[in-house]
Amino acid sequence: MNYSQYIALIPLLPLAGFIVLGLFGKKYFKQSAGIIATLLLLVSTALSIYTAYNYFFIDGKIDGVYHSVIPLKYKWLSFSENLSIDMGILLDPIAVMMLVVVTFISLMVHVFSLWYMKGEERFSTYYAFLGLFTFSMLGLVISVNIFQIYIFWELVGVSSYLLIGFYYDKPSAVAASKKAFIVTRFADLAFLIGILILGLQGQTLDFGVLIQRLTDIQSPQFISITSASFIGFSVMTWALTLVFIGGAGKSAMFPLHIWLPDAMEGPTPVSALIHAATMVVAGVYLVARLFPVFYINHVSLQLVAYVGAFSSIFAAIIACTQTDIKRVLAYSTMSQIGYMLFALGVSGIGDEHELGYTASMFHLFTHAFFKSLLFLGAGAVIHFVHSNEMKDMGGLRKLLPITHIVFLIACLAIAGIPPFAGFFSKEEILLAAYNSNKFIYGIALFTSGLTAFYMFRLYFLVFWSKTSSAHAHHREGNAAMKTPLVILAACSILSGLVSFGKYVSADGKEIESHFHLVFSIAPVLLAVTGICIAVGLYKNESGKPQRVASFFGVLYKSAYRKFYIDEVYLFVTKKIIFNLIGRPAAWIDKNIVDGLINGIAGITADISSAIKGIQSGKVQGYALYFFGGVLTLAIIFIYLWK
């Protein structure tokens, strides 16, 4: 087993691309930047597929169980004898799977961008940022400890900030990138506190050791973390909840999802990358990584399940009403990520119960393909009609034949129609939910019907509906655009046939995929119903959608306004925080501090007397504050004196 020689190259090659293109791209590689970055990533992809092959088929399995392997590790910071932070590479089934997914999707996006971003002024910068983004995500995936994951986690945040704000001359793009960064950053802080608590209580930051200590009921660390409590919950629950908040921020779970729809302001291939393989799945990956610890702690696992389930239905309802093609896709991502999370939430450990874990990872795997396909397809459409609004589209199936076909495949896959990929993974999730929590199962079932409906609403509005308008002078695009679409379409069909349970499971053992034909009837029927409704409403242009919308009235309107979550945030931050805290602080500063200084600057006549008057008053004021502070603190101290 000789992994270490080349695995480090997988993340380092995109990083090299970033450094080279970032420093010299504008001067020397103006045209060739795309090719260079793509080739580097091609090598990375090949290496990760080779690694996966090695791991899954040759030497990863020992006695029928996939073990985690650490091919590379060195000590980075040591705090004390038993607490140190390492940097390294950890390979286990989910890490290897993610390596393949991330590099593969990123490669597709790189290739697609060769066509999509052609002629952009900052072409090389774009590829440099893509490299950084891919590097951060790969680093996150193979982290050996929770601190390393945090560092890459932040890097993912920074690079997404750069990519979303790529069109920096568009104010909405700048605002969106700032929003994404600040929202996820707040979530990251919760994550950091969670890490600190876990690290101090567990006496280690290493995933392997941490999981081992915190799942062993006898270990002193476990006893100390569960016995201490804070406002009614044990410290462990707090720590895991905080970690989950971090994950929920990146994965855009309710109520931290507000950045996701706005993040559409970035270039469309970037959206594909963010939504399919990187960034949003980071939260799912984090929970999966710490799954044994979550499993021990019932409360936080329940939280994961319910937040996931709620987000999935919440986003699905919103998606039914949006008119911007990318926003529909964004909410569908949120909904699908919700699926993955509640699948984790209902899962257990052990032969029969761990179906949820496997199903979640399986869905992550298949979702990556069809969601990137959807986004790239949407990119092609947007490039064609120069608009994000679906009302500007319609009847495109003749003009964009290939895009039309692959989009249909992706829609069928996400709707869960057999034998496309989404069917298999969704089926397993539903089965897992059915086995452990009927309520969540109900939500999931309903959501899957909604998913089919809104995806086909999108499909029909874009490709059917109106008869084709006058875009005929455009052509569909070259091979750089078509190849990734076709490859991804093939993956969307075939990836469901992988017997995933063989390779990825919570304890490394193989699990059987159960297939009950009877069980699949309900979801498939629902999905078909959803599609039929969409056909009826949207296949041909008619007044029906309006009538339906007015039938739902308030519900439709509030869903269209995304349930006013943005407004609530604005209200809380602008009205409450700014007014109650910021304003007084600013007022003091403006009126007492600035006002006097400005006043002085303005007075020209009789300056000296003016200064004397104002200044003495002011310093007296300061002295008053000063002694007021002394007095207050002294009183507090006397009160505290033991």
Added chain:
Amino acid sequence: MNALLLSALWGVVMMFSSFLVKEKSAIRNMAVAGLVLLLLVNILEMNGKVFFDINTRGMIYFDRFSLLFNSIAFISTFIYFILSAKDMEKVGDNYAEYFALIFFILCGITLVTSFKSLLILFLGIEIISIPLYILTGSDKRNLKSNEAALKYFLMGSFSTGLMLMGIALIYGAKGTFMTFVPPATVKEAAQATPASALLIAGMILLLFSMSFKVSAAPFHFWTPDVYDGAPSVFTSFMATIVKAAVFASFIRLFNDAFGAEKSQWQLLVAIITAATLFIGNITAVFQQSVKRMLAYSSISQAGFMLFALYAMNGDGKEGLILYATAYSLATIGVFAVLIKLKDFSFEGFNGLSKNQPILAATTTIFLLSLAGIPLTAGFLSKFYMLKAAMETGQNLWLVIFAVLMAAVSVYYYFRVIQAMYFKDGDVSPDLTVSPAFKTILVFLAVLVILLGIFPGLLLNWYYF
């Protein structure tokens, strides 16, 4: 001891150089040479070579912590001189005197980092403060500068009064000026006597006056005015090196003199820390001028440095060394760029990335470090501080609050980055920057990142 005497001597030399040397560049070179010499003798002392052996009767004691801190102060000043010494010419005519005053301040810094007696602490604080009052008012024709100096002087005198009162009370309680008196007998060491009210009152007064010097809330009122009014070159110096040194003395004082009463003051320090973080960060959000924003940011950073005092453990001291370095280097860098610009408002930075890509890129790194983004020194130092506070096992709310406030700080630091990269504007087209300046900035940025990845480079000095 080497650095102490040499810095005082060099201050006198610089003072007289104004009569003998007319060339400004020669004066500047002299100052830089003096600083290199200072650094050299200090490093030699770290390796055990002491040139002067003066019996101070135990009032001054140079240990690892103080020597390392002095080195950091000298290195920061060195970088500061190279980056900004040229800009001091614009302030006024007394070019050599400015350097002389800075050397006297450095002399004070060596005193406050190494005192064992409260008298020396007082002396050092005053040697630092008085030249600072002058530097603040050195732009004689500017009303704001004059006002700032007067205000600083008056408020500083109040706090000095408090400090003297505190020292007097402690002398009354203990009968000695020494910060730490080893118990005479084993028996005496075994029976801990409860602290007298006199001692506690003195301690509280010292806490207040030191809080004033590091601009902790609620004694921070002077900071924005003074930092804003003083010539920017000197603001840079006092917000970084001086503040860090005063923090070192703060830690030293409370570790030596009041370590036993930790349970008494810990919660009070926690309250001061929280108030400082809150006021610094929230008010910084609303600033329109980058210079004033940096003044408030220095308050909020002081809040983080107070964590070292609050925790008062090994991690806290390591953290303070790292924090002081990270903060000083980054702030000096930001100020060096700020001084070059004409407009100190956020709009003044608009479009900097187009005209001066290197300046913009390095400033971004400094700001990221100040905001505490991983892979920069600022992040690790914040991490050390939080970890130190967590280790005390009490007042978890303080840590959570601090992390929250760090999140707020991202907002105002990013406003500058946003202005530089995402806004169109024409930032001083006549702005000329020498290649040497750029090189040093890049070097500084590399240093900030390097410390963020290998803090051992710095911290190992603490032990070996």
Added chain:
Amino acid sequence: MVLTHLLGPKRKTTDKLQTFASGIETHGDARHPMAIKYFLTAILFVLFDVEVIFFYPYAVNFKGLGWEGFFAVLLFVAFFLCGFIYIIKKGALKWED
């Protein structure tokens, strides 16, 4: 005290509101611009005057401190001689412009 302050009769006359200067009539405003050299000379005088005060304790302990003390005081005098030379060189004591 507050009560008496509030309740008591108030008679404000110009005489009462005047600055009290031991019964002597005041001459104008004290906040009167003056040449800076007066202040400079005065403050320098105070400075050196205070430094001289340090000789008193030295004189009292002259014998006890011995040669070591002598050198310390010599150093002290040298230092403030430096200051004195600096002042003269800087022209702070020059009266005529």
